[in-house]
Amino acid sequence: MVAPEISVLMSTHNEEKYIKEAIDSILTQSFSNFEFVICNDHSTDNTLGILNDYGKLDNRIRVFDNTNKAGLQYSLNFGLKKCRGKYVARMDDDDISHLDRLERQYSFLEKNPSISLLGTNINFFDENGIYGSSRFKANPSIVDVWKGKTFCHPTMMFKLSDIREIGFYNQSDEVTRLEDYDCWCNFYYHGFKGFNLKDNLLDFREDSNSFKRRTNESRIKLVECMHKWLIRMKLKKSLNIFVLYEFMKIFVPSKLIQKYHQIVFYENQDR
Template identity: 25%
Template sequence: MTNSDLVSIITPFKNSSKFLEECLRSIINQSYKSWELIMIDDYSNDNSFDIANKIAENDKRIKLYKNKGNKGIIHSLRLGLKKCSGNYITRMDSDDIMHEDKIKELLNSLKKKGKGYVSTSKVKYFSKKGVGLGYKKYENWLNKMMEYNDNYDHIYKECVIPSPNWMIHIDDLLNCSAFDLDIYPEDYDLVFRFYKNNIKIIPSQKTLHKWRDYPVRTSRTDSNYADNSFLDLKLKYFIELNYDTNKMLVIWGAGRRGKFLAKKLSALEIDFVWVCNNPNKIDQIIYNKQLKNIEFLNRLKNYQSIITVANDKSQLLINEFFKSKGLIKMKDYYFFC
């Protein structure tokens, strides 16, 4: 083993005193020992820093820094990346738990392939009060993609790589300009950058990360992780990476998400057709667009669709509709939820 095998783990933390020690013990107990832990305190006002500092005093692999001011997690990740010495980079959330072989497994997968890849694995949510149905559904969805290795086919639905459960060569991370802009949700933005730069995903079938859920988890309470932030990001990357200006754009669905995207597209002066199957909304004019029924699509010869209908059964029917017309997912139509 050479120093080129060093893994740098970036862990931002803020007011994590309740869970921080358990998180750090799971890192210290890794079967793979050649790692450094870069911890960034993002202006905690509890005793998180003291907990981290006490443990760091007994393990020189742990390096502790402070954000200058309450700047947020992206600034912490940016600072952490600058402090990394390893050729391989991963992120760990301060309230989660690593499987003892996580670093070893992700690194071995990555080294077999080389640059141009990111390794990840299945995850498991846990909570003292029980995991909610939404989080359980997300866990199952993520893990199913690991089995089929088709993560990018679903990238406009949700973040297809768990935020604290990836490893990548530092050159690839820097080539993706990771954390260079204050764009939230930062984990989803990073995965879109992987997608943009053709970073291929290596999925492990092992469950290597335990993801803690609790009422005041940042993703639950911070407005940067509200649904509209996700929609903004999806639309941004769709226009940049997949939008075909030679085709008429279609928005399918007139619920909250459909209205949000319609308003954004109107502001961007991007023309589109808006369809839905709700008889109470058909022919209504919203944002200067008249909603059409689904049959209107038969008049269009060359179009590209964004689907904002969330119901699982409806999505299956929509998928069959497009397939019957010979249209291709992630080229002619995209599910945004």
């Protein structure tokens, strides 16, 4: 069997409400030479049934089912070991990829072999529709990546060989809900570079439930992870001011952070 150029990788758990939109946005891509690796992390709703139905309709879909809930990091690593493409494109189970996302990213990476990580800008949306957009740096430095908010996980496309080289995603509990930040830091630590396409090629679901999941525990883990990478990357100690900034968010109500987030990204949309 000839390997596809791209392996689209998705992990899902109990997302029967939105997963059809996410899957359809991949199956209708202008670029068609891909496989769709989907890891069901022991869903207890009808998610697995939906996946199996899609698998019968499109042979590019390969469904794997965890017999126990293992978590996102484990599911992504399991899926990566099943991927056969030159590139891996991440996708989340509640977001929507634009029609030409895969084509645009594939073309860029083929023309720019020095780039290992490729993201795009995004539209933020909730139950009321699109409310803003991102303005990620096109060519982030190692300090930018360390500060965070440089790449959006479900937009990322990277070389399968490169993520194998860095040891896949960290499965430690220390980076639960931070696996993407930790992974990008690890890429840069190993000398790989990333880039963001300027266009918005994915609609990113960010509603009130998204902010509720950002608990104080996860913020403390982020502070600890930033401190770890500050030391490993041998960055300036003066950058600890950004660690303090993240720590102070512990004392800010999630609704206030959500409101600030919406204002900032609404302004981005109008620029």
